[in-house]
Amino acid sequence: MKEHAFLARKLDVAAFAREGATLSGEWPALEFERVAEFAAPEAPASTWPPVQWTLTGERREPRGSEAQVWVSLEASAQVSLTCQRCLQPVREHLSMSRWYRFARTESEAAELDAESDDDVLVLSRSLDTLELVEDELLLSLPLVPRHEECPQPLLPPASVVTLEEASEDERPNPFAALAALKKDKG
Structure with a gap:
């Protein structure tokens, strides 16, 4: 049986699963443009380590039904996002492992x-593994990135404290107005 040379960017999924093949590698983080958009300005994607990934194909033949095409994807990356507490870069480790079942039609x-x-995708003769990895990394991003403990203490800005104190001084006392009404009646 002739072994195929599979290309990760144009993967024939059916042949890949039929052979039970495995592909793995790493891509520079800059190639994941949609993930790079979330980078902290002080730590752009060009400074991140490469994204690691492994793809494994499998053909399953359950009793009484036709063969099924399955692919397993494992990926990991380290990204630097902006901490939502202190607004400094925070390093996040993203890791995912998922199986996909492929169907013939939409x-x-x-x-x-x-x-x-199960995650179900439509069978393709040219699956772009980079796009699939990027989709999964986007889904793995934390909703609110933040440090366990921020490196610098969080202090409220001086202007906010000043505005709060000023507004308290300017507010009239509601009971003073009531006392003035009582004096006018009496």
């Missing part, structure tokens, strides 16, 4: 997706 994929918890 309608079959939608039906399988509704019936099970």
